[in-house]
Amino acid sequence: MAIQSRADAAHAPADRLRAHESPCDDCAIRETSVCEVLEPDQLARLRTITTVVRLDPHATLFQEGEPAEHLSNVVEGAVKLYKLLPDGRRQITGFLFPGDFLGVALNKTYAYSAEAVTKLRLCRFPRQRMEKLLHELPNLEHRLLEMAGNELVAAQDQMLLLGRKTARERLASFLLMVSKRAVARGQPASPLPLPMSRADIADYLGLTIETVSRTFTQLRKDGVIALPEQTRVEIVKREALEDLAEGG
Amino acid sequence: MAIQSRADAAHAPADRLRAHESPCDDCAIRETSVCEVLEPDQLARLRTITTVVRLDPHATLFQEGEPAEHLSNVVEGAVKLYKLLPDGRRQITGFLFPGDFLGVALNKTYAYSAEAVTKLRLCRFPRQRMEKLLHELPNLEHRLLEMAGNELVAAQDQMLLLGRKTARERLASFLLMVSKRAVARGQPASPLPLPMSRADIADYLGLTIETVSRTFTQLRKDGVIALPEQTRVEIVKREALEDLAEGG
């Protein structure tokens, strides 16, 4: 698992300008991200510490254990977060999509590694300056606490999935999660683009590639989903999928 | 799984007085809980919305989906948090010990059920009044965000455990977690009281009672731990246990 390119590479300096030039007004994720709670003047202050960063697929944003220098807001693309065991076993703890915030926990070191799944555009904030800003903008801090709460709820759902659900139930839950988040971003619930590989899905669900593949095939044969392409799923019987996801 | 007694039962009214009478000065968990960041006058304000609650083992604090009326601080005893699937499969998402805070997420409804593992003493706060207080005491809100961050890190560790670790590795991780938290509370790292049942441990680790029991026996035969009683574990070879927990 080689580090392919770093967030602080070539693009960043050029893009910092861009953050100042183009106001956030025409930002697609404006109303779903952290920024939503900010008044225009507060937003302007946030923008002064913002760097827009672009990354290619497979680029490493940071690795577990490194000092946490930046927080980020995903503007475009998808990110995966994961933890590794020394022998290489991997658990993906989450996927981030546009509007998601990277680093709500505000820890001094990263608790997980992060890698670009697709081409990526981020708004990046230096952690120290962001924390200073938090002290001055209580509504921003409040918003962060709210987002942390949402993440905790999602984490608990994922524990239930990993500890107690079957392979079928896991995949059903996963597809519904991706679908719901697509809707939250104003995209159709189906057909659903799946930017991540089968290996990523497997490592997110605590399964193997083979089991994920077999389970996709099963669900397709059962008429619950369709797979027009490998990276696209159509949810045919949403209710059946929901029953499955809840163990019904 | 019957509801045996509720938090708002007999004890509460009598104990509310107690919260006013006895100051927090001689509280054993004062310096490890939320309260640690509060100035004396702030603490006094928190105390005005505090009710001390005592509960017996197996008492239900609240159930998943109920409106979240209270937040609590565990003063004495242990709590388990869990989620259920419709068919009864259960995943325990966490154990709380003295000093731990119940409800950092600040959600409108409880995302999990909570039940007393042992005799329990809690400081309980009405959520609405607590949120109002948060707006007035930014340091309290900041502390809550910090605690939410810690919970998120723990949740991610647990996902790695549930998704990728073997039964031996899970039990090793569990024992070390309990041990570390005992130390954090100023108690010895070993021998370790295990107030929860084998069923609770199983549901926390995504295993069955039988597998937990067999794995305990294994670790005992390997000389890594000793089990002087069912509810007490001695960590004999801590390093071996740590290697195991990390997949070594």
Added chain:
DNA sequence: CGGTTCATTGATTCGCGTCAATGCAGGTGG
């Protein structure tokens, strides 16, 4: 068009779950 990467499918294995029996401690009543 060969090479590379990823997904699918099949055959087999294996760790943990399930089912069942036994052990063991604490509580209760005769």
Added chain:
DNA sequence: CCACCTGCATTGACGCGAATCAATGAACCG
């Protein structure tokens, strides 16, 4: 004080769901 019950925990025999090992297929790309 002991017989009995009851609720865990332990141990054993067996089965199953997902992992592993292996082969094939399909898309992409220089």
